[in-house]
Amino acid sequence: MLTNGDNTKKIWGTESGAPTGTASQATSEAGQAQSISEYYSGWNTTYAAFTGPLLVYKHRDDGTNPADLEQNFGLLHNDFSPKPAYATFMQLMSAGSLPRPANPSGGSWSGWGPLGGVVGSGTGVASWAVNRLDVFAGSSDGTLQHTCWVATFWCSWENLGGTLVGDPAAASWAANRIDVFGAGVDGGLRHRWWDGVQWAGWEDLGGQLSSGPAVASWAANRLDVFARAPDGQLQHKWWTGTAWSGWENLGGVLVGNPAAVSWGPNRIDVFARGTDNQLYHQWWDGTHWSGWEPLGGVLAFGPAVASWAADRLDVFVSGTDSQLWHKWWDGTGWRGYEPLGGVLTSAPGAVSWAPNQIDVFVRGTDNQLWQKYWG
Numbered sequence: 001m002l003t004n005g006d007n008t009k010k011i012w013g014t015e016s017g018a019p020t021g022t023a024s025q026a027t028s029e030a031g032q033a034q035s036i037s038e039y040y041s042g043w044n045t046t047y048a049a050f051t052g053p054l055l056v057y058k059h060r061d062d063g064t065n066p067a068d069l070e071q072n073f074g075l076l077h078n079d080f081s082p083k084p085a086y087a088t089f090m091q092l093m094s095a096g097s098l099p100r101p102a103n104p105s106g107g108s109w110s111g112w113g114p115l116g117g118v119v120g121s122g123t124g125v126a127s128w129a130v131n132r133l134d135v136f137a138g139s140s141d142g143t144l145q146h147t148c149w150v151a152t153f154w155c156s157w158e159n160l161g162g163t164l165v166g167d168p169a170a171a172s173w174a175a176n177r178i179d180v181f182g183a184g185v186d187g188g189l190r191h192r193w194w195d196g197v198q199w200a201g202w203e204d205l206g207g208q209l210s211s212g213p214a215v216a217s218w219a220a221n222r223l224d225v226f227a228r229a230p231d232g233q234l235q236h237k238w239w240t241g242t243a244w245s246g247w248e249n250l251g252g253v254l255v256g257n258p259a260a261v262s263w264g265p266n267r268i269d270v271f272a273r274g275t276d277n278q279l280y281h282q283w284w285d286g287t288h289w290s291g292w293e294p295l296g297g298v299l300a301f302g303p304a305v306a307s308w309a310a311d312r313l314d315v316f317v318s319g320t321d322s323q324l325w326h327k328w329w330d331g332t333g334w335r336g337y338e339p340l341g342g343v344l345t346s347a348p349g350a351v352s353w354a355p356n357q358i359d360v361f362v363r364g365t366d367n368q369l370w371q372k373y374w375g
Contacts, residue, residue: 012051012052012053012055013052013055015055015057016054017056017057018035019070019072021066021072022066023066023068023069029083029085033083033085033087036085039054040092040152057073059074060074060075060078061078107356107357107374107375109372109373112342115135115147115369116368118367119138119346119368120138120141121346122137122167122212122301122347123136123167123346123362123369124137124180124215126171126172126178127172128176128178129175129176129353131149132148132150133353133359134147134148134172137363137369138164138168142162142164142185143159143161143162144160144161145159146158146159160180162182165183165184168181168212169225170215171217173221174221175196176195180193181213181215181225187207187209187210187230188204188208190205205225207235208229208230210228211227211254211256211258212227212302213226213227214259214260218262218268221239222238222239222241224237225238232252232254232255234249234250235248235249236250253275254272254280255274255275255277255302256302257272258272258303259272259304260305261306263309263310264310266284269282269307269313270283273301277299278298278299279297279299279315297317297327297337298320299318300322301317304317304347306350306352307352308355309355312329313328314326314350314358315329317337317348318347318348322343323343324372326339326340343364345365348361349361349362359372
């Protein structure tokens, strides 16, 4: 087109869609909804310089045979009942906004934005794709709540049940995979996961926790879970890909929830608040655990941590002034603390979905979920 002088013309996407059903090439209804979101996101960001309208195929299923691929492209079933993709499509059309662009070369902090909900705890946050966020928080009755950011809009809150104490934790080790953990009322570790199609039931992993957990993943099908033991020490349990380990004691005397992240294969960094209210740091280098390193500060709650590149760590804490503070490792040394404002009533949660992108979530004085991001 450029060669022939058609550089001002736009390419129309005249047929985009994903069939549901039981045929070998079909996807799940949740997968169809995700595809619709990704089509819209890519069309309006990566390819926006030369794209025109994008047409979705199609409005309604042609038939009721789930094994026939051609009958199941609809956003609605044949009886006009909506599939999840229909809600996604309508939200995209009503949002009228484009996905938040990644800014790998630099950025700035946003202001604080309210996201609604009635939050009864701090948050656990995971990201399994660019411009995708999954946020978890306890409700006043102890059940787990979940909301998600899908490129341009926030999902409605869903209730995932359970009876949890303290803050949840979440991680993703693959596209469309989420593992979420919490402490049960009996002190045992609870686990539930999204496999790309549906949520599994709650799994009881035992132990005796005196805080909410933290979780990190440094490889596909690998999970490392951390929590405070009744004697205040840090304990560690991991999923190898085939089985859960027992609990390992990593020492220290902690107050509140730990935080954990991985910035590379076989690397884990764990942070916690000590009895002197300082921030402490311990790491696994692939061979052994370091000792505890004090990093100063005066914390009111447990910390949060995210990593957007190898050898990069961003730690967030609530100070005694109730505002958010930020400390970071840039590969050569620790920087900060930097004040980021807000009035927090919980430990923060943090995650990165792309280089130089960080999202931080907290509970405000109004018990809503609030968000601030760098990008």
